[in-house]
Amino acid sequence: MDKQFSHIDHRGSANMVDVTEKHISQRLAQAEAFIYMSAETLTMIEQGNHHKGDVFAVARIAGIQAAKKTPELIPLCHPLMLTKIAVDFELQPQLGRVRITSLCKLAGQTGVEMEALTAASVAALTLFDMCKAVDPTMTISGLRVLEKQGGKTGHWQHPEGA
Amino acid sequence: MDKQFSHIDHRGSANMVDVTEKHISQRLAQAEAFIYMSAETLTMIEQGNHHKGDVFAVARIAGIQAAKKTPELIPLCHPLMLTKIAVDFELQPQLGRVRITSLCKLAGQTGVEMEALTAASVAALTLFDMCKAVDPTMTISGLRVLEKQGGKTGHWQHPEGA
Amino acid sequence: MDKQFSHIDHRGSANMVDVTEKHISQRLAQAEAFIYMSAETLTMIEQGNHHKGDVFAVARIAGIQAAKKTPELIPLCHPLMLTKIAVDFELQPQLGRVRITSLCKLAGQTGVEMEALTAASVAALTLFDMCKAVDPTMTISGLRVLEKQGGKTGHWQHPEGA
Amino acid sequence: MDKQFSHIDHRGSANMVDVTEKHISQRLAQAEAFIYMSAETLTMIEQGNHHKGDVFAVARIAGIQAAKKTPELIPLCHPLMLTKIAVDFELQPQLGRVRITSLCKLAGQTGVEMEALTAASVAALTLFDMCKAVDPTMTISGLRVLEKQGGKTGHWQHPEGA
Amino acid sequence: MDKQFSHIDHRGSANMVDVTEKHISQRLAQAEAFIYMSAETLTMIEQGNHHKGDVFAVARIAGIQAAKKTPELIPLCHPLMLTKIAVDFELQPQLGRVRITSLCKLAGQTGVEMEALTAASVAALTLFDMCKAVDPTMTISGLRVLEKQGGKTGHWQHPEGA
Amino acid sequence: MDKQFSHIDHRGSANMVDVTEKHISQRLAQAEAFIYMSAETLTMIEQGNHHKGDVFAVARIAGIQAAKKTPELIPLCHPLMLTKIAVDFELQPQLGRVRITSLCKLAGQTGVEMEALTAASVAALTLFDMCKAVDPTMTISGLRVLEKQGGKTGHWQHPEGA
Numbered sequence: 001m002d003k004q005f006s007h008i009d010h011r012g013s014a015n016m017v018d019v020t021e022k023h024i025s026q027r028l029a030q031a032e033a034f035i036y037m038s039a040e041t042l043t044m045i046e047q048g049n050h051h052k053g054d055v056f057a058v059a060r061i062a063g064i065q066a067a068k069k070t071p072e073l074i075p076l077c078h079p080l081m082l083t084k085i086a087v088d089f090e091l092q093p094q095l096g097r098v099r100i101t102s103l104c105k106l107a108g109q110t111g112v113e114m115e116a117l118t119a120a121s122v123a124a125l126t127l128f129d130m131c132k133a134v135d136p137t138m139t140i141s142g143l144r145v146l147e148k149q150g151g152k153t154g155h156w157q158h159p160e161g162a
Numbered sequence: 163m164d165k166q167f168s169h170i171d172h173r174g175s176a177n178m179v180d181v182t183e184k185h186i187s188q189r190l191a192q193a194e195a196f197i198y199m200s201a202e203t204l205t206m207i208e209q210g211n212h213h214k215g216d217v218f219a220v221a222r223i224a225g226i227q228a229a230k231k232t233p234e235l236i237p238l239c240h241p242l243m244l245t246k247i248a249v250d251f252e253l254q255p256q257l258g259r260v261r262i263t264s265l266c267k268l269a270g271q272t273g274v275e276m277e278a279l280t281a282a283s284v285a286a287l288t289l290f291d292m293c294k295a296v297d298p299t300m301t302i303s304g305l306r307v308l309e310k311q312g313g314k315t316g317h318w319q320h321p322e323g324a
Numbered sequence: 325m326d327k328q329f330s331h332i333d334h335r336g337s338a339n340m341v342d343v344t345e346k347h348i349s350q351r352l353a354q355a356e357a358f359i360y361m362s363a364e365t366l367t368m369i370e371q372g373n374h375h376k377g378d379v380f381a382v383a384r385i386a387g388i389q390a391a392k393k394t395p396e397l398i399p400l401c402h403p404l405m406l407t408k409i410a411v412d413f414e415l416q417p418q419l420g421r422v423r424i425t426s427l428c429k430l431a432g433q434t435g436v437e438m439e440a441l442t443a444a445s446v447a448a449l450t451l452f453d454m455c456k457a458v459d460p461t462m463t464i465s466g467l468r469v470l471e472k473q474g475g476k477t478g479h480w481q482h483p484e485g486a
Numbered sequence: 487m488d489k490q491f492s493h494i495d496h497r498g499s500a501n502m503v504d505v506t507e508k509h510i511s512q513r514l515a516q517a518e519a520f521i522y523m524s525a526e527t528l529t530m531i532e533q534g535n536h537h538k539g540d541v542f543a544v545a546r547i548a549g550i551q552a553a554k555k556t557p558e559l560i561p562l563c564h565p566l567m568l569t570k571i572a573v574d575f576e577l578q579p580q581l582g583r584v585r586i587t588s589l590c591k592l593a594g595q596t597g598v599e600m601e602a603l604t605a606a607s608v609a610a611l612t613l614f615d616m617c618k619a620v621d622p623t624m625t626i627s628g629l630r631v632l633e634k635q636g637g638k639t640g641h642w643q644h645p646e647g648a
Numbered sequence: 649m650d651k652q653f654s655h656i657d658h659r660g661s662a663n664m665v666d667v668t669e670k671h672i673s674q675r676l677a678q679a680e681a682f683i684y685m686s687a688e689t690l691t692m693i694e695q696g697n698h699h700k701g702d703v704f705a706v707a708r709i710a711g712i713q714a715a716k717k718t719p720e721l722i723p724l725c726h727p728l729m730l731t732k733i734a735v736d737f738e739l740q741p742q743l744g745r746v747r748i749t750s751l752c753k754l755a756g757q758t759g760v761e762m763e764a765l766t767a768a769s770v771a772a773l774t775l776f777d778m779c780k781a782v783d784p785t786m787t788i789s790g791l792r793v794l795e796k797q798g799g800k801t802g803h804w805q806h807p808e809g810a
Numbered sequence: 811m812d813k814q815f816s817h818i819d820h821r822g823s824a825n826m827v828d829v830t831e832k833h834i835s836q837r838l839a840q841a842e843a844f845i846y847m848s849a850e851t852l853t854m855i856e857q858g859n860h861h862k863g864d865v866f867a868v869a870r871i872a873g874i875q876a877a878k879k880t881p882e883l884i885p886l887c888h889p890l891m892l893t894k895i896a897v898d899f900e901l902q903p904q905l906g907r908v909r910i911t912s913l914c915k916l917a918g919q920t921g922v923e924m925e926a927l928t929a930a931s932v933a934a935l936t937l938f939d940m941c942k943a944v945d946p947t948m949t950i951s952g953l954r955v956l957e958k959q960g961g962k963t964g965h966w967q968h969p970e971g972a
Binding site (some may be wrong): 337338339340341342343344346395396399400402403404405433 | 674704705708709712713716717728729730731732733734736753754755
């Protein structure tokens with residue numbers, strides 16, 4: 001087995017990857033997550049949304065702010081300067097869920113998939129917070145990276161598709 | 163329908179619940195999440211773990227620190243002073259996953275389920291970060307509240323059990 | 325002159341007031357600020373607002389989050405646990421401005437007027453940020469405390485009224 | 487009307503401007519604010535200042551630190567690496583006020599006027615905090631951008647002058 | 649050996665002590681540190697200090713702000729609400745050093761010695777930062793807890809005295 | 811005397827150095843600190859370490875996270891994007907202490923010695939926190955910069971050696 005955890009050194013200690021010499025390239029990552037909830041809760045979000053409801057606005061801001069905080073939250077992530085963060089929501093009532101998607105961009109030395117995952121994750125948690133009085137049984141699932149561009153790997157897509 | 167989103171007021175605006183007059187009681191919440199990964203990745207974590215590997219140590223600290231940051235991350239959460247935060251991990255190779263559990267405690271005016279969810283979520287994201295060089299297709303799923311104690315609701319368990 | 329700056333000691337050094345022995349009481353503060361802008365910009369906000377625009381939603385969340393950050397921003401403020409934060413907006417096109425109001429509550433040992441001022445201030449700055457591509461000449465003015473309740477001073481209102 | 491809010495997309499949702507492709511240029515912004523207070527309070531600051539008083543020192547540090555926190559405070563601001571932050575104060579007793587000025591510099595992809603405004607704003611709030619025991623009726627006014635350099639706009643000055 | 653690390657559980661994992669049931673008492677801790685520097689550097693600080701120099705003012709604010717950040721910095725520390733933080737400096741030119749002392753107070757469930765140590769430590773680092781252009785060989789030493797009051801231990805003094 | 815504090819201007823006010831025009835070069839700094847403790851405490855760390863103990867893992871993460879927070883902690887430090895942070899520990903029981911070393915790297919406009927010192931300092935404080943129930947008399951000493959590379963100064967080593 002020649003694959004290795006980049007974040008653990010040969011002694012088993014936590015290791016921040018050294019990116020000093022890495023090439024600066026344009027990078028992009030997209031992630032998604034789902035929050036499963038009752039039909040009733042979905043309906044309440046949908047109705048609120050037709051009437052200037054802030055539910056998605058609050059969760060969007062929370063996701064954007066969380067992406068900026070990624071190096072504070074994930075110990076071995078490098079500090080970096082995102083040039084674009086987007087978080088979006090799609091009500092999928094027939095599937096009993098809201099789909100959360102996120103996009104992060106950067107011209108830098110490391111990938112931004114952790115930032116995209118953190119944005120989607122905190123946006124989902126914020127939806128949970130806003131809806132929990134109605135439905136405490138919600139579940140957040142399917143958080144994964146959909147696509148990455150830039151860096152040594154080039155264009156990568158999740159093998160199971162978007 | 164007489165249920166209401168506590169975090170949205172009658173005009174559809176974001177609303178932080180007023181807990182000034184709420185009774186102080188001992189509160190507790192437990193949450194769980196799963197990170198699904200390849201058999202190879204699970205084996206690498208397991209082996210590292212037998213040799214003083216820091217994988218779980220790093221993710222545990224990340225989860226504990228994230229719980230303290232919950233009011234910074236989730237806009238309508240109240241600042242509060244957790245008296246106990248615990249994050250734990252169980253390798254479940256037969257199910258192709260690691261189980262992450264979290265516990266938060268507090269003597270205060272609001273529940274701590276968002277803190278427990280945030281701890282589990284960021285611990286899972288940290289595992290993702292440490293293993294992503296080996297397996298970028300991982301998925302984080304099943305993040306939910308298992309149990310709550312304290313406050314007006316008293317003892318609550320997720321209807322689908324722990 | 326027997327009045328003294330509470331935050332400067334007899335040597336002229338910065339001084340955090342010792343509140344260890346202070347009584348815990350329910351406290352409340354309200355603040356206001358105005359952002360003056362062109363008629364065109366006000367119209368754009370107003371129209372956006374009729375169509376689920378996020379302008380006020382984003383500024384509200386920014387103000388709420390800033391109130392929680394007050395002890396990080398204002399060096400001699402005590403850390404405290406706000407039980408309620410509200411930020412609101414009123415378009416006053418005839419006066420060429422938006423009025424921003426904020427409210428903070430707490431059961432604690434120190435007043436919360438700095439938290440209310442910080443919330444109004446950062447909400448106003450966020451409006452500035454969102455509108456600056458259209459109107460870079462905006463001015464934020466009239467930031468002051470309207471009212472305080474609780475603590476030794478009891479009920480206080482700004483002599484010039486709300 | 488072809489002007490548009492850069493921070494709101496066509497659906498009315500909050501939008502962080504994508505600066506990935508933007509040219510890196512040297513940028514600078516200057517802002518000012520005023521805090522109006524009683525003659526008595528101004529005299530106390532002035533006297534303290536003659537005796538190594540920390541009043542302006544504390545407010546200067548608060549303003550500098552706040553400029554660095556701008557992307558945490560203003561949701562749609564990009565993280566960036568300021569190369570210079572300065573905050574200064576001028577007692578203007580004949581006008582019943584203190585003038586606060588700020589300067590931010592950067593070689594980067596976005597302007598730094600929000601950083602300069604945030605520095606001046608938090609420096610003013612810190613003065614408020616330090617003087618409020620003597621004078622709770624103070625007002626912060628006239629917060630605006632004086633000048634910007636760099637980027638597509640080039641040199642911009644507030645039409646009403648410095 | 650029956651003493652145990654409170655922050656490591658029986659499996660060797662990091663453990664945040666559960667203080668939920670602990671009695672609230674008034675607590676206080678004092679700490680000290682020294683920064684050793686060249687005679688020339690000490691003279692420059694001393695002279696600046698006679699002329700409204702901000703050296704100690706900046707380091708004092710940094711120390712106070714750092715005490716509030718202790719639970720963000722030290723992973724297993726509990727969030728808490730300090731009621732008093734003080735940082736002070738004494739030039740000891742005959743010993744080639746500056747003495748930094750700190751004091752933290754709280755009515756709460758856990759001791760505040762980590763907060764006092766963090767305040768002294770960051771105040772010393774800030775002095776280092778301000779003087780390093782003149783003297784990069786400085787050393788920070790002798791950081792320790794001098795005294796604690798409150799909690800189960802009661803009054804404790806370092807056996808080697810203040 | 812023609813040397814000057816770079817962080818204090820000619821009026822004695824705090825001054826953030828303007829690095830806008832500074833050349834970007836690869837920079838590196840190494841620092842060390844020691845924590846002195848009883849033989850018993852050292853033995854407990856050593857034994858824990860043989861059994862997957864998290865003591866050093868927790869302190870390493872705390873040090874890495876603190877390096878990223880340096881511009882938040884040290885008021886006149888510039889925000890910057892470290893490309894590598896490492897923290898390491900060596901038990902030196904014969905000297906009654908643990909040695910903590912840190913390394914920071916960056917391609918940027920300012921040196922990273924404050925980041926290396928902050929990492930070593932907070933790692934030492936975290937060890938203190940974890941061991942204080944057993945030994946509250948510990949002392950942290952000898953915090954200094956060992957070596958710097960890059961920038962105008964080039965390669966610099968502490969005159970007293972590593």
